[in-house]
Amino acid sequence: MALAFQGMPSVFKADRRDENKKFRGVSMEKILIVDDSAVQAAQLRSILEDEYDVAIAQTAEDGLRRVNSENVSLVLLDVVMPGMDGFTLLKKLQEEVITQSIPVILITSLSDVENEQHGLVLGAVDYITKPFHSLVVKARVNTHIKLYNYRRQAERQSLTDQLTGVANRRRYEHYSLMKWQEAVRLQVPFSICMFDIDHFKTYNDTFGHPAGDKVIAAIAGTAAAYLHRGTDFLARYGGEEFVALALGDSSEKIFAHLKKIRQAIEDLRIPHDPSVSQWVTVSIGGVTVVPSAKSAYGFYLQIADTMLYDAKKRGRNQVVWANEHLAPLWEK
Numbered sequence: 352m353a354l355a356f357q358g359m360p361s362v363f364k365a366d367r368r369d370e371n372k373k374f375r376g377v378s379m380e381k382i383l384i385v386d387d388s389a390v391q392a393a394q395l396r397s398i399l400e401d402e403y404d405v406a407i408a409q410t411a412e413d414g415l416r417r418v419n420s421e422n423v424s425l426v427l428l429d430v431v432m433p434g435m436d437g438f439t440l441l442k443k444l445q446e447e448v449i450t451q452s453i454p455v456i457l458i459t460s461l462s463d464v465e466n467e468q469h470g471l472v473l474g475a476v477d478y479i480t481k482p483f484h485s486l487v488v489k490a491r492v493n494t495h496i497k498l499y500n501y502r503r504q505a506e507r508q509s510l511t512d513q514l515t516g517v518a519n520r521r522r523y524e525h526y527s528l529m530k531w532q533e534a535v536r537l538q539v540p541f542s543i544c545m546f547d548i549d550h551f552k553t554y555n556d557t558f559g560h561p562a563g564d565k566v567i568a569a570i571a572g573t574a575a576a577y578l579h580r581g582t583d584f585l586a587r588y589g590g591e592e593f594v595a596l597a598l599g600d601s602s603e604k605i606f607a608h609l610k611k612i613r614q615a616i617e618d619l620r621i622p623h624d625p626s627v628s629q630w631v632t633v634s635i636g637g638v639t640v641v642p643s644a645k646s647a648y649g650f651y652l653q654i655a656d657t658m659l660y661d662a663k664k665r666g667r668n669q670v671v672w673a674n675e676h677l678a679p680l681w682e683k
């Protein structure tokens with residue numbers, strides 16, 4: 352097999368390599384080489400292209416643009432370049448939340464200690480001086496990609512609720528304020544929605560806590576399937592309560608959508624203790640507002656909670672909503 356491959360004309364070899372890449376492309380991490388020397392960039396590419404999707408930027412300006420717009424897992428950065436130099440680009444990457452966690456390895460002929468120290472202080476994870484050995488470059492790149500992935504995974508886990516896989520309270524606290532500010536800036540409707548499972552204490556008492564956990568996960572899954580747009584957000588608020596946020600929809604539209612979600616949860620037909628209800632259901636309360644700079648998020652969260660309380664008082668398994676004028680919309 353290897354012999355046959357070696358005997359192929361080189362044009363086929365290249366095709367074969369591309370095919371391999373396409374095949375593995377889904378899981379290949381992207382490395383961006385930022386280097387004004389085409390020769391050195393090509394040399395680095397040849398060291399790494401078997402294992403990584405390698406892209407090249409010939410200026411720091413282009414590198415900055417690409418790091419911001421492409422899904423880059425590591426940057427190999429030349430220090431001395433005309434125009435913006437590597438140190439300046441590194442500083443810019445470190446200043447932005449989106450790019451500051453991407454590992455940057457400096458590659459340079461500036462081998463004196465001051466430069467190395469300067470690069471590391473600026474936030475580079477490693478420093479490779481020329482002339483470099485290909486195996487060393489590969490080993491260091493592999494290590495930093497591995498560390499980056501561990502860190503990303505840990506970050507993701509710290510923001511996810513383990514039982515349901517949706518965002519946790521911590522993620523919600525950060526996300527809600529960020530999106531609220533966005534709605535203030537763009538002057539678009541912002542909806543806050545609270546879900547609470549009905550008579551869940553009885554469910555646990557009847558079927559046991561592990562069965563209750565499964566119900567919480569099933570309800571989260573159903574709600575998440577309906578809240579899938581980029582402008583939707585769902586988090587476990589705590590216990591058997593969830594909070595959802597949606598940006599851009601009018602109160603009528605989001606109210607109609609939540610009625611569908613409430614129905615879909617009822618349609619799961621999870622048997623409940625018949626003394627309280629046939630199936631497991633949820634009550635939903637919420638509010639839609641176009642927030643001004645003076646509006647406080649906490650005030651509207653409190654209104655959503657009051658609407659949820661109303662839904663419970665009115666008999667549960669229903670949606671109660673406050674529209675843009677704080678007038679209530681009732682289900683049923």
Ligand code: GH3
Pocket residue numbers: 547548549550551552553555559560561562563564567589590591663667
């Ligand atoms: P209501 O219709 O008024 O909401 O009644 P409820 O029984 O659901 O309300 P209550 O707040 O009294 O009870 C909530 C229950 O949710 C009590 C608690 O045991 C259960 N619960 C909270 N977190 C979890 C969890 O993680 N797993 C399980 N299985 N149960 C939970």
Ligand code: MG
Pocket residue numbers: 547548590591592
């Ligand atoms: Mg509750």
Ligand code: MG
Pocket residue numbers: 547548549550551552591
């Ligand atoms: Mg409840």
